[in-house]
Amino acid sequence: MTSKEQRGIYIHIPFCAKKCVYCDFLSAPQPDAVIQSYFDALVREIRLTACEEEGYGPVSTVFFGGGTPGLVPAACITRVLAELRACFDIRKDAEITLETNPGLMDEEKLSAWRAAGINRLSMGAQSFDDRELKLLGRIHTAGQIREGFALARTAGFTNINIDLMEALPGQDLCSLQKNIEALLALSPEHVSVYSLILEDGTYLAEHLPEFPPLPDEDTERAMYWHSVRFLLAHGYRQYEISNFAKPGKACLHNASYWERREYLGLGLGASSLRRETRCTNTSDMSEYLSFTALPDIRRNVTHLTRQDAQAEFFYLGLRKKEGVSLEEFRDAFGSDARVIYGKVLEEHEKDGTLKERDGRIFLTERGLDVSNYILCDFLP
Numbered sequence: 001m002t003s004k005e006q007r008g009i010y011i012h013i014p015f016c017a018k019k020c021v022y023c024d025f026l027s028a029p030q031p032d033a034v035i036q037s038y039f040d041a042l043v044r045e046i047r048l049t050a051c052e053e054e055g056y057g058p059v060s061t062v063f064f065g066g067g068t069p070g071l072v073p074a075a076c077i078t079r080v081l082a083e084l085r086a087c088f089d090i091r092k093d094a095e096i097t098l099e100t101n102p103g104l105m106d107e108e109k110l111s112a113w114r115a116a117g118i119n120r121l122s123m124g125a126q127s128f129d130d131r132e133l134k135l136l137g138r139i140h141t142a143g144q145i146r147e148g149f150a151l152a153r154t155a156g157f158t159n160i161n162i163d164l165m166e167a168l169p170g171q172d173l174c175s176l177q178k179n180i181e182a183l184l185a186l187s188p189e190h191v192s193v194y195s196l197i198l199e200d201g202t203y204l205a206e207h208l209p210e211f212p213p214l215p216d217e218d219t220e221r222a223m224y225w226h227s228v229r230f231l232l233a234h235g236y237r238q239y240e241i242s243n244f245a246k247p248g249k250a251c252l253h254n255a256s257y258w259e260r261r262e263y264l265g266l267g268l269g270a271s272s273l274r275r276e277t278r279c280t281n282t283s284d285m286s287e288y289l290s291f292t293a294l295p296d297i298r299r300n301v302t303h304l305t306r307q308d309a310q311a312e313f314f315y316l317g318l319r320k321k322e323g324v325s326l327e328e329f330r331d332a333f334g335s336d337a338r339v340i341y342g343k344v345l346e347e348h349e350k351d352g353t354l355k356e357r358d359g360r361i362f363l364t365e366r367g368l369d370v371s372n373y374i375l376c377d378f379l380p
């Protein structure tokens with residue numbers, strides 16, 4: 001199967017034990033009754049989608065994201081996976097990831113997840129400093145990260161990601177270094193490192209003066225490069241702006257977004273890419289719980305023009321460390337990218353932010369520092 005033929009399914013679990021101060025994701029604490037009804041609606045959506053998308057597959061990746069999928073009873077995850085297998089052709093060797101908070105991992109849940117077929121865990125650790133964790137409003141401690149990780153290993157998980165955040169309020173290079181060292185001591189197969197972004201409407205944005213100051217832009221960049229160099233020196237390969245993996249352990253599901261492979265997004269607010277059409281589900285919980293037909297919940301259905309798809313090829317593909325292949329662009333669109341994006345490419349090659357090598361265009365180190373601006377230049 002070529003990588004283009006691989007298919008993915010994303011399942012959104014929009015529940016969290018408590019809202020973190022910086023978070024603007026579609027997630028919130030909810031009573032048990034809502035959680036139960038949500039899984040009924042999710043199963044309904046899986047069945048209806050399978051009828052609509054007959055023949056979708058084989059599916060090589062499934063990703064339970066959130067929110068905190070680790071929060072809900074393991075039986076809910078088992079139910080969804082059983083339903084997916086009944087309705088879609090899920091490959092036997094599919095990568096099946098579940099995101100969890102380190103404070104929610106116990107032996108019982110871990111073994112139920114394994115039995116259901118979860119074979120990759122993503123732990124939202126964010127920091128190994130209890131003071132920083134408290135400041136962020138996280139529900140776990142550094143001790144629970146280590147404990148949860150050890151339990152996951154004992155349960156047989158051999159593919160674990162740890163998320164780390166940098167540029168936290170009051171953080172300096174020294175405290176970041178301690179976090180990276182604590183993370184490396186666990187030796188996870190995969191690491192994602194994200195800088196904290198101040199999002200409008202979050203508790204942090206609205207109460208900023210109550211927090212220690214956020215690092216300035218130069219310090220944030222210094223932190224990014226410090227993490228990159230340290231992870232590379234310890235056997236991780238950087239394969240995307242924020243993602244690092246040991247050999248053979250890159251996340252196949254996330255790679256499918258950057259490579260514009262088709263995926264179905266199921267659940268509240270989930271997005272899909274299918275037949276060059278992007279669409280997003282409603283983010284209104286009561287609408288989602290009571291829907292009876294797929295059009296009731298489908299929102300923002302956008303049929304991508306050829307120009308949109310070409311722009312996405314660069315906008316998403318340049319996030320990968322290896323960049324984009326000019327030959328793949330030609331195969332996909334029958335045109336030469338240098339003819340279509342000649343001016344933008346030339347400009348950024350001249351200012352040293354993009355480079356071509358062996359038929360691929362990629363962001364240079366300088367380009368990585370201003371990637372948001374460069375990627376936007378490809379949009380129509």
Ligand code: SF4
Nearest residue numbers: 016019020023027067
């Ligand atoms: S656990 Fe994740 S999704 Fe939930 S509130 Fe915190 S950052 Fe947001």
